[in-house]
Amino acid sequence: MYKRGDLPTAESNPSETATRPPVEPTGVTDDTPDVPTEPRAAVDALAAHLTATAERPVPPATNRWLGEAEAVARDAASEGLDSETRRKRVRQVVDLLESAAETGDETADRHIEAATQCCQVVLDSDNGL
Numbered sequence: 001m002y003k004r005g006d007l008p009t010a011e012s013n014p015s016e017t018a019t020r021p022p023v024e025p026t027g028v029t030d031d032t033p034d035v036p037t038e039p040r041a042a043v044d045a046l047a048a049h050l051t052a053t054a055e056r057p058v059p060p061a062t063n064r065w066l067g068e069a070e071a072v073a074r075d076a077a078s079e080g081l082d083s084e085t086r087r088k089r090v091r092q093v094v095d096l097l098e099s100a101a102e103t104g105d106e107t108a109d110r111h112i113e114a115a116t117q118c119c120q121v122v123l124d125s126d127n128g129l
Contacts, residue, residue, distance in 0.1 A: 033114030039125035043086060046093065046118035047077040049111040056108035065100035066112075069093045073115070083129040090122045 033049065036042045050070035058066065075081075076089035097116060103109055122129065 033110050035114050035117040035121065037121060039122045039128040042118040042121035043073075043090065043129065044077050046090065046115050046122070047073040049115040049118065050074075050093075052111045053103075053108045056103065056105045056111075058103040058105055058108050059101065062101045062103055065096055066103075066108075069096035069100070069115075072096065083127070086129045087122065090119050094119045094123075 034045050036045050047070070050066060050073045053066050054070065072089050072092045076086050076093065081089070094116070097112060097119075100112070103112065
């Protein structure tokens with residue numbers, strides 16, 4: 001089985017489909033979760049926190065929810081979205097994170113908590129997206 005972000009090779013398992021290449025989260029560490037107070041920065045941090053969970057040992061079912069949340073968060077952090085669409089994506093991330101089961105990993109849990117706080121910063125803001 002592959003972790004989110006791994007790319008299977010033809011030699012490792014030709015029936016597997018490729019996933020996105022791994023992305024190094026910027027500004028996010030396992031020791032100090034970053035939760036910006038500025039909404040646009042919080043969207044970027046949200047995506048980074050969920051990207052960081054891809055490297056953690058979490059149960060496969062939880063990993064699928066986190067992978068979906070990460071994909072939506074990365075879309076929310078992309079350029080060219082209007083504020084309404086960006087907020088909609090962040091609300092979708094909240095719903096996906098609420099559906100995820102326990103991870104069993106303290107580091108993943110810290111990133112998920114920070115991601116949830118980032119969502120709150122965005123959804124509580126009036127503008128800045």
